[in-house]
Amino acid sequence: MGFATDAIHAGQWADPLSGAVMVPIYQTSTYKQEGLGNHKGYEYARTKNPTRTALEDNLAALEKGAVGFAFASGMAAINALMSLFSSGDHFVVTANTYGGTFRLFDKILTRFGMTFDYVDTSNLEAVKGALKSNTKMIFVETPTNPLLTLTDIAQIAALAKQHGSLLCVDNTFATPYRQRPIELGADFVVHSTTKYINGHSDSVGGILVAREASWSEPIHFIQNSAGAILGPMDSWLTLRGIKTLAVRMDRHESNGRAIAQFLEDDSRIDRIYYPGSRDFPQRELADSQMGSYGAIVSFVVKDIDRAKLVLERFRVFTLAESLGGVESLVCHPAVMTHASVPFDIREKLGIVGGLIRLSVGIEDIDDLISDLDQALSV
Numbered sequence: 001m002g003f004a005t006d007a008i009h010a011g012q013w014a015d016p017l018s019g020a021v022m023v024p025i026y027q028t029s030t031y032k033q034e035g036l037g038n039h040k041g042y043e044y045a046r047t048k049n050p051t052r053t054a055l056e057d058n059l060a061a062l063e064k065g066a067v068g069f070a071f072a073s074g075m076a077a078i079n080a081l082m083s084l085f086s087s088g089d090h091f092v093v094t095a096n097t098y099g100g101t102f103r104l105f106d107k108i109l110t111r112f113g114m115t116f117d118y119v120d121t122s123n124l125e126a127v128k129g130a131l132k133s134n135t136k137m138i139f140v141e142t143p144t145n146p147l148l149t150l151t152d153i154a155q156i157a158a159l160a161k162q163h164g165s166l167l168c169v170d171n172t173f174a175t176p177y178r179q180r181p182i183e184l185g186a187d188f189v190v191h192s193t194t195k196y197i198n199g200h201s202d203s204v205g206g207i208l209v210a211r212e213a214s215w216s217e218p219i220h221f222i223q224n225s226a227g228a229i230l231g232p233m234d235s236w237l238t239l240r241g242i243k244t245l246a247v248r249m250d251r252h253e254s255n256g257r258a259i260a261q262f263l264e265d266d267s268r269i270d271r272i273y274y275p276g277s278r279d280f281p282q283r284e285l286a287d288s289q290m291g292s293y294g295a296i297v298s299f300v301v302k303d304i305d306r307a308k309l310v311l312e313r314f315r316v317f318t319l320a321e322s323l324g325g326v327e328s329l330v331c332h333p334a335v336m337t338h339a340s341v342p343f344d345i346r347e348k349l350g351i352v353g354g355l356i357r358l359s360v361g362i363e364d365i366d367d368l369i370s371d372l373d374q375a376l377s378v
Protein backbone atom coordinates (compact mmCIF):
# COMPACT_ATOMS: atom_id res chain seq x y z
CA MET A 1 0.00 0.00 0.00
CA GLY A 2 1.03 3.60 -0.49
CA PHE A 3 2.00 5.88 2.38
CA ALA A 4 -1.28 7.81 2.58
CA THR A 5 -3.26 4.56 2.59
CA ASP A 6 -1.12 3.10 5.36
CA ALA A 7 -1.35 6.34 7.34
CA ILE A 8 -5.12 5.89 7.44
CA HIS A 9 -5.43 2.10 7.67
CA ALA A 10 -2.28 0.40 9.02
CA GLY A 11 -2.91 -1.15 12.43
CA GLN A 12 -6.53 0.09 12.50
CA TRP A 13 -9.64 -2.01 13.00
CA ALA A 14 -13.36 -1.42 13.40
CA ASP A 15 -14.55 -1.69 17.00
CA PRO A 16 -15.77 -5.29 17.53
CA LEU A 17 -18.62 -4.18 19.83
CA SER A 18 -20.29 -1.57 17.61
CA GLY A 19 -18.44 -1.58 14.32
CA ALA A 20 -17.24 1.98 14.96
CA VAL A 21 -14.90 2.80 12.09
CA MET A 22 -12.48 4.75 14.26
CA VAL A 23 -10.50 2.94 16.95
CA PRO A 24 -12.17 4.01 20.22
CA ILE A 25 -10.41 5.77 23.10
CA TYR A 26 -10.14 2.90 25.59
CA GLN A 27 -10.03 5.21 28.60
CA THR A 28 -9.61 2.48 31.17
CA SER A 29 -6.93 1.48 33.66
CA THR A 30 -7.90 -2.19 33.92
CA TYR A 31 -9.86 -4.95 32.18
CA LYS A 32 -12.38 -7.51 33.42
CA GLN A 33 -11.02 -11.03 33.54
CA GLU A 34 -13.40 -13.96 32.91
CA GLY A 35 -11.62 -16.16 35.42
CA LEU A 36 -8.21 -16.63 36.94
CA GLY A 37 -5.68 -16.52 34.11
CA ASN A 38 -8.48 -16.17 31.57
CA HIS A 39 -8.43 -12.76 29.88
CA LYS A 40 -8.42 -11.18 26.43
CA GLY A 41 -4.71 -10.30 26.49
CA TYR A 42 -5.32 -7.10 28.44
CA GLU A 43 -4.72 -7.02 32.20
CA TYR A 44 -3.60 -3.52 33.16
CA ALA A 45 -3.32 -0.44 30.94
CA ARG A 46 0.31 0.43 31.66
CA THR A 47 1.16 -2.93 30.08
CA LYS A 48 -1.23 -2.72 27.14
CA ASN A 49 -4.02 -0.52 25.84
CA PRO A 50 -5.84 -1.09 22.52
CA THR A 51 -5.78 2.59 21.48
CA ARG A 52 -2.06 2.78 22.14
CA THR A 53 -1.49 -0.49 20.26
CA ALA A 54 -3.35 0.91 17.23
CA LEU A 55 -0.98 3.90 17.23
CA GLU A 56 2.13 1.77 17.77
CA ASP A 57 1.24 -0.61 14.93
CA ASN A 58 0.44 2.29 12.64
CA LEU A 59 3.77 4.06 13.19
CA ALA A 60 5.76 0.83 12.97
CA ALA A 61 4.18 0.31 9.52
CA LEU A 62 4.85 3.88 8.38
CA GLU A 63 8.50 3.67 9.45
CA LYS A 64 8.85 0.18 7.88
CA GLY A 65 9.90 -1.26 11.25
CA ALA A 66 8.80 -4.47 12.94
CA VAL A 67 7.53 -2.96 16.20
CA GLY A 68 6.65 0.42 17.68
CA PHE A 69 6.20 1.65 21.24
CA ALA A 70 4.51 4.90 22.23
CA PHE A 71 5.67 7.04 25.13
CA ALA A 72 4.53 10.08 27.07
CA SER A 73 6.89 12.36 25.13
CA GLY A 74 9.70 12.26 22.60
CA MET A 75 12.15 12.45 25.50
CA ALA A 76 10.49 9.48 27.22
CA ALA A 77 10.91 7.49 23.98
CA ILE A 78 14.60 8.39 23.80
CA ASN A 79 15.06 7.58 27.49
CA ALA A 80 13.43 4.16 26.94
CA LEU A 81 15.79 3.55 24.01
CA MET A 82 18.79 4.41 26.18
CA SER A 83 17.55 2.03 28.89
CA LEU A 84 18.45 -0.81 26.51
CA PHE A 85 22.10 0.02 27.23
CA SER A 86 24.33 -0.18 30.28
CA SER A 87 26.95 1.55 32.31
CA GLY A 88 30.25 1.64 30.40
CA ASP A 89 28.62 1.95 26.98
CA HIS A 90 29.70 4.75 24.65
CA PHE A 91 27.61 6.68 22.12
CA VAL A 92 28.38 8.97 19.20
CA VAL A 93 25.76 11.70 18.85
CA THR A 94 25.03 14.43 16.30
CA ALA A 95 26.46 17.73 17.53
CA ASN A 96 23.63 20.25 17.96
CA THR A 97 21.16 17.46 18.59
CA TYR A 98 17.83 18.51 20.15
CA GLY A 99 18.56 20.32 23.43
CA GLY A 100 16.43 17.96 25.51
CA THR A 101 18.32 14.97 24.11
CA PHE A 102 21.65 16.58 24.98
CA ARG A 103 20.37 17.38 28.49
CA LEU A 104 19.21 13.79 29.06
CA PHE A 105 22.54 12.37 27.85
CA ASP A 106 24.83 14.96 29.43
CA LYS A 107 23.12 15.66 32.75
CA ILE A 108 21.44 12.35 33.59
CA LEU A 109 22.83 9.35 31.70
CA THR A 110 26.48 10.29 32.29
CA ARG A 111 25.71 9.83 36.01
CA PHE A 112 24.94 6.20 35.19
CA GLY A 113 28.31 5.62 33.56
CA MET A 114 27.37 6.11 29.91
CA THR A 115 29.71 8.28 27.84
CA PHE A 116 28.94 10.43 24.81
CA ASP A 117 30.86 12.14 22.05
CA TYR A 118 29.13 14.86 20.04
CA VAL A 119 30.40 15.12 16.47
CA ASP A 120 29.37 16.61 13.15
CA THR A 121 27.68 13.48 11.77
CA SER A 122 27.47 15.08 8.31
CA ASN A 123 31.23 14.37 8.24
CA LEU A 124 31.82 10.62 7.89
CA GLU A 125 35.46 10.90 8.92
CA ALA A 126 34.51 12.69 12.13
CA VAL A 127 32.12 9.86 13.01
CA LYS A 128 34.74 7.24 12.18
CA GLY A 129 37.24 9.03 14.38
CA ALA A 130 34.87 9.07 17.33
CA LEU A 131 34.07 5.35 17.33
CA LYS A 132 35.51 3.35 20.21
CA SER A 133 35.55 -0.35 21.01
CA ASN A 134 32.64 0.23 23.44
CA THR A 135 30.57 2.41 21.07
CA LYS A 136 27.19 0.68 21.18
CA MET A 137 25.13 3.11 19.16
CA ILE A 138 25.34 6.13 16.88
CA PHE A 139 22.51 8.59 17.49
CA VAL A 140 21.78 10.82 14.53
CA GLU A 141 19.34 13.69 14.14
CA THR A 142 18.69 14.81 10.54
CA PRO A 143 17.78 17.49 9.62
CA THR A 144 18.89 19.35 12.73
CA ASN A 145 17.22 22.29 14.38
CA PRO A 146 17.39 25.18 13.50
CA LEU A 147 20.10 25.12 10.79
CA LEU A 148 18.86 21.95 9.03
CA THR A 149 22.22 20.21 8.72
CA LEU A 150 21.75 16.79 7.12
CA THR A 151 23.44 13.49 7.82
CA ASP A 152 23.73 10.80 5.15
CA ILE A 153 21.84 7.99 6.92
CA ALA A 154 22.85 5.16 4.53
CA GLN A 155 26.51 6.09 4.87
CA ILE A 156 26.40 6.16 8.69
CA ALA A 157 24.34 2.94 8.75
CA ALA A 158 27.04 1.16 6.74
CA LEU A 159 29.71 2.47 9.10
CA ALA A 160 27.71 1.42 12.18
CA LYS A 161 27.23 -2.06 10.77
CA GLN A 162 30.90 -2.41 9.96
CA HIS A 163 31.78 -1.36 13.49
CA GLY A 164 29.19 -3.60 15.10
CA SER A 165 27.20 -0.78 16.65
CA LEU A 166 23.56 0.17 16.31
CA LEU A 167 22.13 3.26 14.63
CA CYS A 168 19.18 5.34 15.83
CA VAL A 169 17.78 8.25 13.83
CA ASP A 170 15.61 10.99 15.32
CA ASN A 171 13.23 11.41 12.39
CA THR A 172 11.09 14.16 13.93
CA PHE A 173 11.88 16.86 11.35
CA ALA A 174 11.60 14.81 8.17
CA THR A 175 8.69 12.46 9.12
CA PRO A 176 8.32 8.96 7.60
CA TYR A 177 6.45 10.54 4.68
CA ARG A 178 9.79 11.84 3.44
CA GLN A 179 12.53 9.86 5.16
CA ARG A 180 12.50 6.24 6.34
CA PRO A 181 15.79 5.59 8.16
CA ILE A 182 15.08 1.87 8.64
CA GLU A 183 14.97 1.42 4.87
CA LEU A 184 18.38 3.13 4.77
CA GLY A 185 19.83 0.72 7.34
CA ALA A 186 19.01 2.22 10.76
CA ASP A 187 18.07 -0.05 13.66
CA PHE A 188 15.84 2.39 15.51
CA VAL A 189 13.78 5.47 14.73
CA VAL A 190 12.52 7.89 17.38
CA HIS A 191 10.06 10.72 17.04
CA SER A 192 8.63 13.47 19.04
CA THR A 193 5.07 12.83 17.79
CA THR A 194 4.36 16.23 19.35
CA LYS A 195 5.55 17.78 16.08
CA TYR A 196 4.49 16.81 12.53
CA ILE A 197 3.19 13.31 13.35
CA ASN A 198 0.37 14.60 15.54
CA GLY A 199 0.56 17.92 13.74
CA HIS A 200 -2.09 19.87 15.63
CA SER A 201 -0.09 21.14 18.63
CA ASP A 202 -2.54 19.53 21.06
CA SER A 203 -0.58 16.55 22.38
CA VAL A 204 2.90 15.69 23.63
CA GLY A 205 4.12 12.20 22.77
CA GLY A 206 6.91 10.02 21.44
CA ILE A 207 7.45 6.80 19.53
CA LEU A 208 10.31 4.31 19.31
CA VAL A 209 10.27 2.01 16.27
CA ALA A 210 12.69 -0.91 15.91
CA ARG A 211 13.77 -2.58 12.71
CA GLU A 212 13.85 -6.11 14.16
CA ALA A 213 11.03 -7.94 15.95
CA SER A 214 13.63 -9.25 18.39
CA TRP A 215 13.59 -5.80 20.03
CA SER A 216 9.92 -6.15 20.87
CA GLU A 217 10.39 -7.96 24.16
CA PRO A 218 13.21 -5.86 25.62
CA ILE A 219 11.54 -2.57 24.67
CA HIS A 220 8.13 -3.65 25.95
CA PHE A 221 9.82 -4.75 29.17
CA ILE A 222 11.22 -1.23 29.61
CA GLN A 223 7.96 0.45 28.59
CA ASN A 224 6.05 -1.61 31.13
CA SER A 225 8.70 -1.44 33.86
CA ALA A 226 9.55 2.27 33.70
CA GLY A 227 5.97 3.11 32.71
CA ALA A 228 6.34 6.31 30.65
CA ILE A 229 3.43 5.26 28.42
CA LEU A 230 1.33 7.44 26.14
CA GLY A 231 -2.24 7.67 27.47
CA PRO A 232 -5.28 6.53 25.44
CA MET A 233 -6.55 10.06 24.72
CA ASP A 234 -3.16 11.20 23.38
CA SER A 235 -2.77 7.96 21.43
CA TRP A 236 -6.12 8.65 19.78
CA LEU A 237 -5.31 12.31 19.06
CA THR A 238 -2.01 11.28 17.50
CA LEU A 239 -3.71 8.62 15.38
CA ARG A 240 -6.20 11.23 14.20
CA GLY A 241 -3.33 13.52 13.30
CA ILE A 242 -1.48 10.83 11.34
CA LYS A 243 -4.43 10.24 9.01
CA THR A 244 -3.73 13.61 7.36
CA LEU A 245 0.08 13.49 7.60
CA ALA A 246 0.61 13.10 3.84
CA VAL A 247 -1.69 15.96 2.82
CA ARG A 248 -0.44 18.18 5.62
CA MET A 249 3.19 17.61 4.66
CA ASP A 250 2.47 18.39 0.99
CA ARG A 251 0.97 21.71 2.02
CA HIS A 252 3.61 22.46 4.68
CA GLU A 253 6.28 21.88 2.04
CA SER A 254 4.72 23.93 -0.75
CA ASN A 255 4.21 26.79 1.71
CA GLY A 256 7.81 26.32 2.91
CA ARG A 257 9.10 26.51 -0.67
CA ALA A 258 7.15 29.70 -1.33
CA ILE A 259 8.37 31.33 1.88
CA ALA A 260 11.98 30.37 1.12
CA GLN A 261 11.68 31.70 -2.41
CA PHE A 262 10.31 34.97 -1.08
CA LEU A 263 13.17 35.29 1.42
CA GLU A 264 15.99 34.14 -0.82
CA ASP A 265 16.18 37.34 -2.83
CA ASP A 266 15.17 39.68 -0.03
CA SER A 267 17.86 42.23 0.81
CA ARG A 268 16.42 42.68 4.32
CA ILE A 269 17.92 39.37 5.40
CA ASP A 270 21.60 38.30 5.50
CA ARG A 271 21.20 34.61 4.83
CA ILE A 272 18.73 31.75 4.72
CA TYR A 273 18.90 28.14 5.96
CA TYR A 274 16.61 25.93 3.91
CA PRO A 275 17.62 22.64 2.23
CA GLY A 276 16.05 23.76 -1.05
CA SER A 277 17.76 27.12 -1.30
CA ARG A 278 20.24 27.73 -4.14
CA ASP A 279 23.43 27.63 -2.09
CA PHE A 280 22.44 25.08 0.57
CA PRO A 281 25.60 22.92 0.70
CA GLN A 282 23.71 19.64 1.07
CA ARG A 283 20.94 20.20 -1.42
CA GLU A 284 21.81 17.03 -3.35
CA LEU A 285 21.57 14.93 -0.19
CA ALA A 286 18.24 16.58 0.61
CA ASP A 287 17.00 15.55 -2.84
CA SER A 288 18.17 11.96 -2.58
CA GLN A 289 17.41 11.27 1.08
CA MET A 290 14.17 13.21 1.63
CA GLY A 291 13.00 14.16 -1.86
CA SER A 292 11.78 17.32 -0.23
CA TYR A 293 12.96 20.32 1.75
CA GLY A 294 10.56 20.35 4.67
CA ALA A 295 8.87 23.44 6.05
CA ILE A 296 11.35 24.79 8.56
CA VAL A 297 12.94 27.95 7.22
CA SER A 298 15.57 29.83 9.23
CA PHE A 299 17.02 33.19 8.32
CA VAL A 300 19.36 35.79 9.74
CA VAL A 301 18.70 39.51 10.14
CA LYS A 302 21.34 42.09 11.11
CA ASP A 303 21.45 41.51 14.86
CA ILE A 304 19.40 40.62 17.92
CA ASP A 305 17.91 44.12 18.23
CA ARG A 306 16.51 43.93 14.74
CA ALA A 307 15.34 40.33 15.36
CA LYS A 308 13.37 41.56 18.40
CA LEU A 309 11.66 44.28 16.37
CA VAL A 310 10.76 41.84 13.59
CA LEU A 311 9.42 39.22 16.03
CA GLU A 312 7.08 41.73 17.65
CA ARG A 313 5.40 42.54 14.35
CA PHE A 314 4.19 39.08 13.29
CA ARG A 315 0.38 38.77 13.23
CA VAL A 316 -0.26 35.37 11.61
CA PHE A 317 2.93 33.60 12.73
CA THR A 318 2.77 33.02 16.50
CA LEU A 319 5.85 33.53 18.66
CA ALA A 320 6.28 30.11 20.31
CA GLU A 321 8.60 27.14 20.74
CA SER A 322 7.86 23.80 19.04
CA LEU A 323 7.13 23.15 15.37
CA GLY A 324 5.22 20.96 12.97
CA GLY A 325 1.67 22.05 13.78
CA VAL A 326 -0.88 23.29 11.24
CA GLU A 327 -0.35 26.83 12.50
CA SER A 328 2.72 28.84 11.56
CA LEU A 329 5.13 29.58 14.39
CA VAL A 330 8.15 31.80 14.66
CA CYS A 331 10.91 31.51 17.24
CA HIS A 332 14.23 33.01 18.20
CA PRO A 333 16.56 30.04 18.83
CA ALA A 334 19.33 31.92 20.70
CA VAL A 335 16.93 33.27 23.34
CA MET A 336 14.28 30.51 23.30
CA THR A 337 15.16 26.91 22.34
CA HIS A 338 18.96 27.15 22.54
CA ALA A 339 19.40 29.49 25.52
CA SER A 340 21.09 26.71 27.52
CA VAL A 341 23.82 26.31 24.88
CA PRO A 342 26.86 28.42 25.89
CA PHE A 343 27.22 31.65 23.88
CA ASP A 344 30.49 30.75 22.13
CA ILE A 345 29.25 27.31 21.05
CA ARG A 346 26.03 28.91 19.80
CA GLU A 347 27.94 31.46 17.75
CA LYS A 348 30.20 28.75 16.35
CA LEU A 349 27.19 26.68 15.29
CA GLY A 350 25.59 29.71 13.64
CA ILE A 351 22.82 30.24 16.19
CA VAL A 352 23.42 33.99 16.28
CA GLY A 353 21.36 36.83 17.74
CA GLY A 354 19.87 37.68 14.35
CA LEU A 355 18.68 34.13 13.63
CA ILE A 356 14.92 33.62 13.32
CA ARG A 357 13.27 30.21 12.70
CA LEU A 358 9.92 29.70 11.02
CA SER A 359 7.80 26.57 11.28
CA VAL A 360 5.67 27.16 8.21
CA GLY A 361 2.08 26.01 8.72
CA ILE A 362 -0.67 25.20 6.25
CA GLU A 363 -2.51 28.54 6.17
CA ASP A 364 -3.08 30.45 2.91
CA ILE A 365 0.35 31.23 1.53
CA ASP A 366 -0.56 34.81 0.58
CA ASP A 367 -1.38 35.56 4.22
CA LEU A 368 1.90 34.05 5.39
CA ILE A 369 4.01 35.95 2.88
CA SER A 370 2.33 39.28 3.56
CA ASP A 371 2.76 38.73 7.31
CA LEU A 372 6.46 38.01 6.84
CA ASP A 373 6.81 40.96 4.47
CA GLN A 374 5.26 43.44 6.89
CA ALA A 375 7.24 42.00 9.84
CA LEU A 376 10.49 42.56 7.95
CA SER A 377 9.44 46.09 6.98
CA VAL A 378 10.35 47.44 10.40
Ligand SMILES: *Cc1c(COP(=O)(O)O)cnc(C)c1O
Nearest residue numbers: 073074075098170172192194205
Ligand atom coordinates in the same frame (compact mmCIF):
# COMPACT_ATOMS: atom_id res chain seq x y z
C1 LIG B 1 10.71 18.11 20.31
C2 LIG B 1 11.80 17.19 19.95
C3 LIG B 1 12.20 16.15 20.79
C4 LIG B 1 11.60 15.93 22.15
O1 LIG B 1 10.25 15.59 22.09
P1 LIG B 1 9.17 15.96 23.23
O2 LIG B 1 7.92 15.40 22.68
O3 LIG B 1 9.17 17.45 23.36
O4 LIG B 1 9.64 15.30 24.47
C5 LIG B 1 13.20 15.29 20.35
N1 LIG B 1 13.79 15.47 19.15
C6 LIG B 1 13.45 16.48 18.32
C7 LIG B 1 14.14 16.61 17.02
C8 LIG B 1 12.45 17.37 18.69
O5 LIG B 1 12.13 18.38 17.86
